[in-house]
Amino acid sequence: MPGKTFYIIIFYYIVLLLSCGKNESSPSSNPCAGVTVNVTGNITNPSAPGASNGSITVTVTGASGFTYSLNGGPFQSSPTFSGLPEGTYTVTAKNSNGCTGTATFTLTAPNPCAGVTITVSGSSNNPTTSGGNNGSINATASGGTPPYTFSLNGGAFQASGNFTNLTAGVYTVTARDANNCTGSANFTLSDPCTGVTITVSGTVTNPSAPGATNGSITASASGGIAPYEYRIGSGAYQSFGTFTGLGAGTYTITARDSRLCTGSATFTLTAPNPCAGVTINVSTTITGNTPCTSPPTGSITASATGGTAPYTFSLNGGAFQSSPTFSNLNAGNYTIAARDANGCTGSAPATVPNLPAGPLFTQVRTLIQNHCVSCHNAGAANGGVNLQPDCNIVNFRQRILERAVNGNPSPMPPSGLLPASERQKITDWINAGGRYTD
Ligand code: HEC
Structure with missing residues (x-):
């Protein structure tokens, strides 16, 4: 076990270590610490805009042995910078220990326009x-x-x-x-026409007839400064306001004065109406239709009066044609229009009837109803033949002749040919034409 002295030595050693740690310090190596370089100065502004005769002279406190730099340039011993144009400058002053201070100066040229009103x-x-x-x-x-x-x-x-x-x-x-x-x-x-109104007035001469181009317009202008020029539509300007050779229509006449100020007016030329007071009368001659005939045989022939020939004709609003006759018409109601040389029109209704059954056909129809329809009707059309409708009698007439008159290939009725007088009715009808109307 160590002695008491040993512990005393160790104790002081520890105290020494602690005190050295706490008091460790060294003398300052910065010579500018606590040194303030205070830069002030006087300026002389340039004498005129663009002049380079301004100057800055600085004054420094804080030490001695100063040199001076303008805008970071080389240091010089003089505190004065001259030959300066207007602008903002930074001057740095540095003493012999290298301690620095700066100041900023603004040089302003006089404004020659202050108080000047052009x-x-x-x-x-x-x-x-x-x-x-x-x-x-x-x-x-x-x-x-x-x-x-x-x-x-x-x-x-x-x-x-x-x-x-x-x-x-x-x-x-x-x-x-x-x-x-x-x-x-x-x-x-200003435009010389601002506020200027050119007024165009005039008279018209209408064309003498529909389609004629002998109308004219005579226009005159006012409100501007003469001389005036005139044009029709988008045509060229002319020195006078008369335009001839015009058909019916609407025309715009524009006038311009010596300053090219313009005005215009619209004129309408109307041809006389050739149909005024004209009544076209249409009459018709009608041929009835023969039923069971294709094409149909009805026809209408029209004639017109009251207008100016030649006339053309139209059926039911169709195209006008020079022929007055419309053929192959079924029975029915029609309208015939006539148009004259001047385009004036008139119209009339026309009814095409069906022609009545002829006497020979009527006899045959009675014969067939009596002797054939029992086996040839809508419900029982033997051989594909239904002889009830009138037109079927007409359409099957050649077969009827063969079967009921000639017995070819076998007689109809199947039980035997009809008496000669009955068969003659069929022959007579067919010889007459075999039509519904025969
Ligand atoms: C009793 C029944 C009967 C009567 C009545 C009769 N037919 Fe027929 N017809 C027939 C039969 C069945 C056929 C089919 C067989 C044939 O063609 O022979 C026929 C077929 C026909 C045909 C179709 C065949 C062809 O040759 O084109 C015609 C046309 C015809 N008859 C006309 C007539 C006429 C006209 C009459 C009256 C004068 C008549 N028939 C009366 C039963 C009849």
């Missing part, structure tokens, strides 16, 4: 024609330092305040004086 005035001339480009502005300036230059609508400056070849519109003229001070004014060039 006034633009002058005269303008409107274009002399509508849409024309011979307007002009003659501008002058005052209030600044001559000479002035002038700009139109932000364009290049020129020595003259005279601007030509201008159309109607609003223009801004800017004047600039010797010190670049500017002022501006607006000039309005």
Whole structure:
């Protein structure tokens, strides 16, 4: 076990270690610590915009042995920087220990336009024609330092305040004086037709007949400045207001005056109506239809009076034709229209009837009803033949002749041929034509 002295030594050793840790420090190596370099100064502004004769002279407190740098440039011993244009500058001062301070200075050129008002005035001339480009502005300036230059609508400056070849519109003229001070004014060039109303009036001569082109219009204009020119539709302008060779129709006459101000009016030329007071009477001659015949045999032949020949004719609103006859018509109701040389029309109804049954057909029909229909009807059409409908009798007439008259290939009725007098009725009818109307 160690002795008491050993513990005492160990104790002080620990105290020493602790105290060394706490009090460890070294002397400062920064010579600028606690040093403040305070930079102030005086400026001289440039004497004019663009001049480079401004200067800065700085004053420093805080130590000695200073050198000076402008905007990070090389250090110099003089505290004065001269030959400066307007701008913002940073001056750094550094003492012999390398301690620095800075200050910022702003050099401002005098504003030559302060309190200066450039006034633009002058005269303008409107274009002399509508849409024309011979307007002009003659501008002058005052209030600044001559000479002035002038700009139109932000364009290049020129020595003259005279601007030509201008159309109607609003223009801004800017004047600039010797010190670049500017002022501006607006000039309005008006269209010479603004507020002008050209009135066109006139008389018409209608064409003498439908389709004729001997109408005319004579127009005259007022409200503008003579001389006037006139045109019809989109035609060329002419020096007089008469237009001839016109058919029926609507025409626009436009007049323009010496400034090209325009006005127009519409004129309507009407041809006389050739049908006024004209009544076209249509009469018809009708042929009835023969039933059971294809094509049908009805016809209508029309004639017209009251208008101007030649006439053309139309059936039920169809195309007009020169022939007055419409054939192959079924029985029914029709409308016939007639149109004359002047296009005047009239119409009439026409009814095509079915012709009545002829006497020979009537005899045969009775015979068939008596001797054949019992075996040839809608319910029992032996041999595919139904002899009840009238037209079936007509259509089967050759077979009826063969079977009931000639007995070929076997007689009808099957029980034996009818008496000769009955068979003669069939023969007579067929010899007469075998039609419904025979
Ligand atoms: C009792 C019944 C009967 C009577 C009455 C009768 N037929 Fe027929 N007919 C027939 C039968 C069955 C056939 C089919 C067999 C044939 O063609 O011989 C026929 C077929 C026909 C045919 C179709 C065949 C062909 O040759 O084209 C015709 C036409 C015809 N008859 C006409 C007549 C006429 C006309 C009469 C009256 C004068 C008549 N028949 C009366 C029973 C009859």
